[in-house]
Structures are given as structure tokens and as C-alpha cells.
Amino acid sequence: MMTKIKIILVLAFMILGLSQSYSQTYTFSTSSLSVLQKNQKGNWGKWSDLGLVNILVKLDTDKNRIVVYSEVIQAFEIINYIPLEESETDSVYSFTCKDNNGEDCTLSIITRKHQGNRKQLYINYEDRIIVYNIFNYKN
Numbered sequence: 002m003m004t005k006i007k008i009i010l011v012l013a014f015m016i017l018g019l020s021q022s023y024s025q026t027y028t029f030s031t032s033s034l035s036v037l038q039k040n041q042k043g044n045w046g047k048w049s050d051l052g053l054v055n056i057l058v059k060l061d062t063d064k065n066r067i068v069v070y071s072e073v074i075q076a077f078e079i080i081n082y083i084p085l086e087e088s089e090t091d092s093v094y095s096f097t098c099k100d101n102n103g104e105d106c107t108l109s110i111i112t113r114k115h116q117g118n119r120k121q122l123y124i125n126y127e128d129r130i131i132v133y134n135i136f137n138y139k140n
Contacts, residue, residue: 025060025061025062025063026059026060026061026062026063027059027060027061027137028057028058028059028060028137028138029057029058029059029060029120029122029135029136029137029138030055030056030057030058030135030136030137030138031054031055031056031057031058031122031133031134031135032053032054032055032133032134032135032136033051033052033053033054033133033134034051034052034054034131034132034133034134035048035049035050035051035052035131035132036048036049036129036130036131036132037049037129037130037132038128038129038130039128039129048132051134054071054133056069056070056071057070057138058070058122058133058135060110062079065078065079066078066079067079067096067098067108069122069124069133074101075100075101075124076100076101077096077098077099077100077101077106077108077124078098078099078100079096079097079098080096080097080098080099081096081097082096083095083096083097083107089114090113090114090115091111091112091113091114092111092112092114093109093110093111093112094109094110094111095107095108095109095110096108096109104126105126105127106124106125106126107123107124107125108122108123108124108125109122109123109125110122110135111123119134120134120135120136120137121133121134121135122135
């Protein structure tokens with residue numbers, strides 16, 4: 002009888018552990034932000050000066066969304082997961098998305114291999130790009 006209880010407990014812990022390991026939510030914190038916009042002629046301007054920002058970003062693959070908790074919350078529905086792109090200098094995870102206004106965009110989380118594995122979140126629209134320097138959030 003005691004052996005059966007031990008087996009049931011071990012199985013219950015294994016099942017709980019496996020279900021939690023499949024829950025894919027990643028939380029990042031930002032340190033700075035810059036914006037690039039196209040001008041009226043359709044040419045790209047210059048990057049804005051880096052502004053200090055400390056906000057949370059959550060990637061939730063279970064709910065297929067990315068949320069940037071800025072003053073105005075930016076919610077992105079993930080439409081397509083683009084395969085990982087690896088180069089000598091970068092690892093790029095990209096997502097085709099729709100923002101909370103229904104506008105198409107691409108979000109990319111880029112790890113800069115030769116810059117101490119610095120991470121950046123790029124939000125690419127047709128006429129503007131927003132970049133956040135991010136790092137893994139620790140409670």
C-alpha cells in the first residue's frame with residue numbers, strides 16, 4: 002500500500018513538472034528605447050537618442066502574444082513563428098504579428114553574440130521601427 006502511494010506521488014510530481022515546463026512565458030525588462038521613422042518622401046531618418054525606460058515585456062507562446070507594458074500597453078498577436086536565424090554575430094527569433102490596432106508588424110528578439118549576448122527587441126512596421134534594449138527579468 003505504501004509503495005503504491007509513493008508511486009502515485011512520484012507520478013503526480015512528474016506530471017505537474019512536465020506541464021509547467023511546457024508553459025512558455027518569457028519575461029524581459031527594458032533598459033532603453035530608440036525609434037526610427039520614415040520621412041514624407043519614404044526615406045528612413047535617423048535613430049532617436051536612446052531614452053531610458055524600465056518596463057516589462059512578456060512573450061507568451063501559449064497565448065500567442067507579446068505584450069509591452071509601456072504607458073500605452075502594446076499587445077501583439079503572434080500570427081506566425083519565423084524559424085530561428087543564426088549568423089556569426091546574431092541569433093534572431095522573429096514573429097509576424099498584428100498589434101492591438103490591427104496593424105501588421107514583425108517583432109524580433111535579437112541576441113548580439115559579440116556584444117556580451119546583449120538582447121534587443123525590434124518592433125518593425127512599414128514606416129517605423131522601435132527598438133528596446135532588453136534583458137531577462139529576474140524576480
